[in-house]
Amino acid sequence: xxxxxxxxxxxxxxxxxxxxxxxxxxxxxxxxxxxxxxxxxxxxxxxxxxxxxxxxxxxxxxxxxxxxxxxxxxxxxxxxxxxxxxxxxxxxxxxxxxxxxxxxxxxxxx
Amino acid sequence: xxxxxxxxxxxxxxxxxxxxxxxxxxxxxxxxxxxxxxxxxxxxxxxxxxxxxxxxxxxxxxxxxxxxxxxxxxxxxxxxxxxxxxxxxxxxxxxxxxxxxxxxxxxxxxxxx
Numbered sequence: 001x002x003x004x005x006x007x008x009x010x011x012x013x014x015x016x017x018x019x020x021x022x023x024x025x026x027x028x029x030x031x032x033x034x035x036x037x038x039x040x041x042x043x044x045x046x047x048x049x050x051x052x053x054x055x056x057x058x059x060x061x062x063x064x065x066x067x068x069x070x071x072x073x074x075x076x077x078x079x080x081x082x083x084x085x086x087x088x089x090x091x092x093x094x095x096x097x098x099x100x101x102x103x104x105x106x107x108x109x110x
Numbered sequence: 111x112x113x114x115x116x117x118x119x120x121x122x123x124x125x126x127x128x129x130x131x132x133x134x135x136x137x138x139x140x141x142x143x144x145x146x147x148x149x150x151x152x153x154x155x156x157x158x159x160x161x162x163x164x165x166x167x168x169x170x171x172x173x174x175x176x177x178x179x180x181x182x183x184x185x186x187x188x189x190x191x192x193x194x195x196x197x198x199x200x201x202x203x204x205x206x207x208x209x210x211x212x213x214x215x216x217x218x219x220x221x222x223x
Contacts, residue, residue, distance in 0.1 A: 032209030043113075044153075044200065044214040051209060086153060090209060095158075097143065097166040098202070098212050102152040 002027050002094045004087050004101035012107045013077050021072040021104045023061075023087030031091040033070040035061055036100070038084040047072075047085070057081070077108045112137065114215035116201050122221045128189040131218045133201030135182050139213075141165075141206025142184040144176060147198040147217070156199075159184055160206045191222045 003026040013019050025031065033050040048056045050063050050070065061072045070087060084105050090098040115134040123129050135142050143166075144156040155168040159178035176186040182203070188195055198219050202212040 034211070043216045044202075046211045046213075049209075049211060090212075092208055095166045096141070096160075096206060096208065096210075097155060097158050098204075099155060100145075100153040 002031075002089065002099050004089055004099055006085075006087055006101035006104050008104045009102070010105045010107065012109060014109050015079055016076050019074050019077045019081070019106065019108075021085050021087075021106065023070045023072065023101060025068050025070065025087070025089050027068075027089060027091065027093065029091055029093035031089040031094070033061070033063060034088040034090075034098070035059070035070075035072050036086045036088055038086070040083070044086070077106075079108050079110060082106055082108045114201055114203050114213055116199075116215035116218050118218060119216065120219045120221075122223060123191050124223055125191055125193060127191050128187060129191060129220060130185055130187045131199055131201075131220075133184045133186075133203075133215060135184070135201075135203030136213055139203035139205055140182055141204045141210070141212075142178055142182065143202045143204075143212060144184070144186050145200040145202065146170075147200055148196075153200070156186065165206075188220075193222050196220060196222045 035047040037047040038044045087101040143158040146154045158166040178184045198217045201215045204210040204212040
């Protein structure tokens with residue numbers, strides 16, 4: 001079965017501190033993995049995707065197939081990073097639908 | 111190009127009524143997915159349409175249905191509304207093939223009283 005697990009509902013860090021949002025997945029095959037973000041009063045939007053291997057707004061995510069994880073990291077959190085973050089996956093084995101985790105609310109304190 | 115557009119943005123319905131929500135995808139996108147977002151349950155997948163056919167379905171009761179038209183626009187319908195159906199309903203579109211990014215609309219806020 002396809003599943004995305006984000007164990008933390010809320011993560012609170014101080015500005016300038018490192019941040020890691022955890023994501024584990026269960027999937028039969030090789031999924032494509034994503035992080036989506038929802039800032040206050042904005043629509044849900046893509047932050048980054050595994051296949052691009054980019055760093056967006058200072059965030060990176062590394063796929064660990066052995067641990068089936070796709071954690072999101074940023075070395076120095078900023079107040080504007082406060083948002084809701086969703087890990088997601090999709091792929092051929094799942095009929096191309098995108099499945100989301102429950103989300104982690106990141107709060108960056110001044 | 112224009113983003114995903116959802117109408118109406120806000121609506122209030124009474125228990126037992128039915129509601130229809132509309133979604134216009136990004137031009138050229140053939141896949142439209144619907145999600146229910148609530149504070150307690152997060153983003154729950156409702157169903158996905160691709161080229162007018164329902165390709166995927168989530169674990170929602172039969173009161174939730176949808177369709178897609180030849181121009182890729184989609185509607186979802188909820189019949190016999192219950193209080194628990196109060197939520198933000200999000201539509202997302204994509205090209206619908208392997209590993210595509212999906213693009214979300216702003217959502218339709220449904221309140222059932």
